[in-house]
Amino acid sequence: YLQDFTNFPMGNIVSAFKLSSTSSANVDFREVLLNDYNSITAENDMKMANIFTSAGNYDFSDGDAIVAYAKANGLRVHGHALVWHSSVPGWLNSFSGTNEEFEALIEAYVKATVSHFAIEKDANGNSIVASWDVVNEYFDGGSIRSSIFQQKIGDDFIDKAFQWAREADTDVKLFYNDYNIAGEPNKRNLIINKVNSMISNSVPIDGIGMQMHLNHNWPTSDLPLAIQQITDTSLLVHISELDVKANYGNDVTELTATRAQEQADQYQNASYHYTNIVPTAQQYGITIWGVRDQDSWLYDGGGDWPLLYNNDYSTKIAYDSFIDGLKGN
Numbered sequence: 001y002l003q004d005f006t007n008f009p010m011g012n013i014v015s016a017f018k019l020s021s022t023s024s025a026n027v028d029f030r031e032v033l034l035n036d037y038n039s040i041t042a043e044n045d046m047k048m049a050n051i052f053t054s055a056g057n058y059d060f061s062d063g064d065a066i067v068a069y070a071k072a073n074g075l076r077v078h079g080h081a082l083v084w085h086s087s088v089p090g091w092l093n094s095f096s097g098t099n100e101e102f103e104a105l106i107e108a109y110v111k112a113t114v115s116h117f118a119i120e121k122d123a124n125g126n127s128i129v130a131s132w133d134v135v136n137e138y139f140d141g142g143s144i145r146s147s148i149f150q151q152k153i154g155d156d157f158i159d160k161a162f163q164w165a166r167e168a169d170t171d172v173k174l175f176y177n178d179y180n181i182a183g184e185p186n187k188r189n190l191i192i193n194k195v196n197s198m199i200s201n202s203v204p205i206d207g208i209g210m211q212m213h214l215n216h217n218w219p220t221s222d223l224p225l226a227i228q229q230i231t232d233t234s235l236l237v238h239i240s241e242l243d244v245k246a247n248y249g250n251d252v253t254e255l256t257a258t259r260a261q262e263q264a265d266q267y268q269n270a271s272y273h274y275t276n277i278v279p280t281a282q283q284y285g286i287t288i289w290g291v292r293d294q295d296s297w298l299y300d301g302g303g304d305w306p307l308l309y310n311n312d313y314s315t316k317i318a319y320d321s322f323i324d325g326l327k328g329n
C-alpha cells in the first residue's frame, strides 16, 4: 500500500457523503482510502462557498463528518481552503456593503472556521485538522490576481488572512497553495518572494502547497528545480493536489499504452523528486486529487483518465511507477 513506502503522510480527497454511503462503490472507496492513505483533504466540503451560508452563519456539518471519520480511523485532515476566489458564496459575491464591512465578514469567517476545526483532537492532544490552505491561488501568471478579496481588502489580504488564522489557532500549520509552480517560473519567483517577505515581516506561514495538476506531455525537467527552490524557503512542502491529465489534446478515445506510460512517468517524476529533494523535516506529504478516474474533476464524461486507479478500483501502471518514485527509483 502507498503509505507503506513513505515516511511522510500520503493523502487523497474525500467528500462527506462518500464516508457514510453504503453503496458498494463507496464501500470500496473507503477500503482503498484506508489501505493506501493516512491523510485526507476535503475536495469541496470545507470551502467557503460550502460553509459560509450567510453573514455570521456557518454550516460546518460536512466538515465535521469528515473530521469524525478521520478521528475514528487515525487520519490527518488537511483543511482546504479558507480564502479562494473560486469558492465565494453567491450572497457574498454580490455583497453591497462597504469594504470595511466585507473585510470584517472575511475576518470573522476565517477565525470562526479555524477555531471550530481546532476543537477535535486525537489521543495525543493534536488537532485532527492539522493544517489549512489559508490562501489559494493569490497569483495569476505574472501578477497578483484581481479577486474580490484583492479588490475589497487590498493586496495585503493574504497577510491578513494568515494573521487571522494564527489568532484563531496558535498550533495549526498555515499553507499558501497554488498551481503551476513548476511550470511557470515567473509565478514561482513571485510566490517565493512573497513568502520570503512574509517570513521576514513575521507574518505567520508554515508551508507551501504545490498543487501539481500535470499533463502527460509536459516537460518533466522543471520539477526538480521548482521543488528545490520551494524547499529553500525552509517551509514545509506539500504536493497538495497531484493528478496527471492523460488526454490533454483530446486526441485519443481510450488510455493507450503510450499515454498510460507517459502518465506513469509523470507520477514517478513527482514522487521521486519530492522524496529525494525535500528533507524529511519539511515533508508535509503528497496528496493525490482523487481515487478513481471517474471521480476526478478532469474525467470529462470518460474523456480522460487522470488518477492512479481504474473505475473498478484496480490500479493502473501509474500506481506502480508512483511507488517506484517513492522508493527512489
Ligand code: G3I
Residues within 6 Å of the ligand: 043, 044, 047, 086, 087, 136, 211, 241, 297
Ligand atoms: O454538489 C453540487 C450539486 O449539488 C450541484 O447540483 C452541482 C451543480 O453545479 O454542483 C455540485 O457542486 C460542484 C462540486 O464540484 C461537486 O461536484 C460544484 O459546482 C463544482 O464547482 C465543484 O468543483 C470543484 C472545484 O474545485 C471548484 O470548487 C471540484 O470538485 C474540485 O475538484 C476542484 O478542486 C480544485 C481545488 O479546490 C483547488 N485547486 C484546483 C482544483 C481543481 O479545480
